[in-house]
Amino acid sequence: NIFLSYLDNPKAEILTGVQERDAILGSSDSIVSSLPNINLGGKVLLAENSQDNNLLSFDTEPGISNRILSRNMSNVVFTVKVPEDGLYQPLLERYHLEDFVVSVNKSLELEIDGKPTEWGVSNLSDSYVRFTPIALSKGTHKIELKLENNNLLPDGNFERGVTFTRGDSARDGGVHTIESIGNEKFLSLTSSSKQNAVATWQVLPFDPMANYYIEVRYKQIYGSNARVSVSQTGNNVVNRSQLETMPNYPEWRVFSFFYTPTQVKSRMDVRLQAAAVNDPLGTKILYDDIKVQKVFLNRLLLVENSKQVWQAPEKIEFKKKSPVLYEGDVSGVKGPHFIIFAENYSPLWEITIYDKDGMELTGSYPHFTANLFANAWLLEDGPDEYRFKIYYKPQQLFWAGFIISSFVVIISFLVLIIYKIGSLLKNRKPFKK
Known part of the structure; x- marks a missing residue:
């Protein structure tokens, strides 16, 4: 499945909300937004955690204004921008939830935009609590969760006298x-x-x-x-x-x-x-x-399932020929699909497609970023089986320049040798008997 991220500055946390073979593309990428049917892809939204925001901004705000105030650490407000109406499945990070006495055995009580509601639990894993999908309208929503965030110095009000x-x-x-x-x-x-x-x-x-x-x-x-x-x-x-x-x-x-x-x-x-x-x-x-x-730093993701499934090929094999050249074979193609190459994105990475007999296939393959860092290409048309080559273009230019430079050096050296031989022959004295 393909999912779209709507963050201005995407964070790696959104990758944890999808399955291993799924991919996340940036909705603000002009190439991605021009892909056919991409609006049918799913959506992964990362809500802003109010306590996390307070922590991150603490050292960056000038003066002491952020130190002479009291913060309510017994609740957390998640703010999420929903790009369009739909059904979104909430995923709450499970790490140390019990430290804040957040019970998620069957359901979770909270407030959305000031209205009490209850989320039913659909699945528990070591990483996330997955809830049944909820309907959200387009716009900004605030999700408030009450915490039992105990004071780790329970006698800090000195009612029991000296405890220090x-x-x-x-x-x-x-x-x-x-x-x-x-x-x-x-x-x-x-x-x-x-x-x-x-x-x-x-x-x-x-x-x-x-x-x-x-x-x-x-x-x-x-x-x-x-x-x-x-x-x-x-x-x-x-x-x-x-x-x-x-x-x-x-x-x-x-x-x-x-x-x-x-x-x-x-x-x-x-x-x-x-x-x-x-x-x-x-x-x-x-x-x-x-x-x-x-500080409660658990993440909240909201995931809308994809309305269209781009079928991955049944089999993809590749070999690393060098750090700048990869070759592979693809079989079992069932329609438009994506090739994702897990090297840091650069527009200088290029892909060439060949049929199974080694003939190059001409076509346009949009190149964009996937999963926040990787290179990706969309292949809309093509045979059931094909071969591909991914290469770093500057390296080819380097080798071309190297060959041309070497050729120039060799020619120059030959010209110099011919010139020296000619000079020796010209200046040679006649042989006297």
Whole structure:
């Protein structure tokens, strides 16, 4: 089957939504859009994940505006642009769904454009949960999924008192107290002029393959800025460390950021700090509601089946003659079909078709990109059996140039030899008896 992608910048993730022998073509490719009946091909749509977008944009946005806000990590909004009305099968990536308590045994409850709905499960695999097809109209749709994204520091509101470790180095000391105003409890860290005040939590469970969101409320009373750090260690080696310094602010303020671990076996620790300063009073910071949550990065694909099937030939065999030349045989052709060549696309790759007796067949074979990187040609007419040759044109020009250059060198060398012989004969003295 042939599927069309409608992304301005296609991503490799869409390839996972089709079968091994299927192909994905770019709908914006002018050559692809001119192919006959290509509008009857299927469609593969990759929805934008709101949490993934937040993570990707975090380091690219200037200033601290994306750090002084609170994000709702207990829901994810998928945004998808549907090119035309149709039935689309949703595919939700299955990786670690249970970490977010998303149950997909029989169905999945969610909202589409603000309206509650339920998707029935049609198939489960290690990679995806496939749901029964749903009707979607042309336009942009928002699909919202509720998550139970637990705080990995469940006592981060300090209602149970001290659940952290006080410092972890010789320079750490200071005063750690749990204070309260009314029914609200919070952590007070006060450093001295020589010792930091640090509260440390180990994140459990920790998955180095995941990404994390850290959020905390703080209030600076006096001294240096509030600080939060995240470190990843293993075998007495610091794999990755990240320090965030918060703006000076005398009222309660939210601060948040993302953390991407190094993918090695290790542990993760989060530290709230009141830094030592050259002042007898030191630094005093109030902290509350610290949370660490995983980022939900699972993909959502929507697939519309093809309305026309381009039958692949029964048998395709090829041999690599050189890095720039491939030859093959095709049999069992049942109509228009595609030849896909898994080398990085270049318009300089060319294909020549021969009949089974080796006679070249003239024809026009549109050349375009398939599966985001490969070369593809459409063969509309042709015999049931044929041979083909795929070659890189610059290499042929190179060999032609090499042969011509060699011929010129040889001719020049022969001319030089003839000239030398002629000169010797001309200047030879007559023989005297």
